[in-house]
Amino acid sequence: DAKTTQPPSMDCAEGRAANLPCNHSTISGNEYVYWYRQIHSQGPQYIIHGLKNNETNEMASLIITEDRKSSTLILPHATLRDTAVYYCIATLNSGGSNYKLTFGKGTLLTVNP
C-alpha cells in the first residue's frame, strides 16, 4: 500500500464544508483511494473510494488530482455528528479478491457549533 499523509487535526464550523486533504505521492496506477471515519468508541465507517475520477455519494465527495498524488474529501455541510477521525488509505482493490486496509493516524476533524 502506498503511504498516505494527513494533517493530524482540523476544525470546521457547523454547516460549512469540511475539506480534508490527503497526500499519496507514491500511489501506484492500480491503487484506489479509500476514506473511512471513526467516531469515538465506534468501529470505522466506510465513506467513499475512487481510482482517478471524482466521486460523490450521499455522505461526501472525493476529489482526486489528475496526477493522483493527492486527494480531498469534502463533507459539504458538516454537522456536529461528523466529528471523527478520518482515514485516507491507498490500497489495491483487486476485484474478485479481498483487499487489505492499512490505517494510519488519520485526521481528527472537530466540527464546532
Place this chain on the structure above:
Amino acid sequence: DAGVIQSPRHEVTEMGQEVTLRCKPISGHNSLFWYRQTMMRGLELLIYFNNNVPIDDSGMPEDRFSAKMPNASFSTLKIQPSEPRDSAVYFCASSLSSGSQFFGPGTRLTVL
C-alpha cells in the same frame, strides 16, 4: 440488516486466562477481517479470511493468538494465555470480495 455482530462487547479477564471473541459477519459477505486498536499502535489488521479460508495472518502478534472461521456466518479470535498487553479494542469487519469493509462495534478487552 443487523450489520456485523460482535460478542462480547466488553471482556475483563485476568492474565493467563483464555479469551474468545466472536464475530458474525453480514450475511452474504465472503471476506472477514480481525483488527486490533490501541492508543499506541492504532488500528492494525490481524488476519483476514476469504471464503472461510485464512489468507493472511501476518498481523497476528504471536502464537497465543488464533482465529478460525468454521463457516460463512461465524468467526472466533482466541487468545490463550492472555496478557495485559493484549488489552485493546478488537474489531471484526466483513465485505464482499472487492467491496468496502463494514465494521462491527468492537470488543473492548481488558486483561488484568
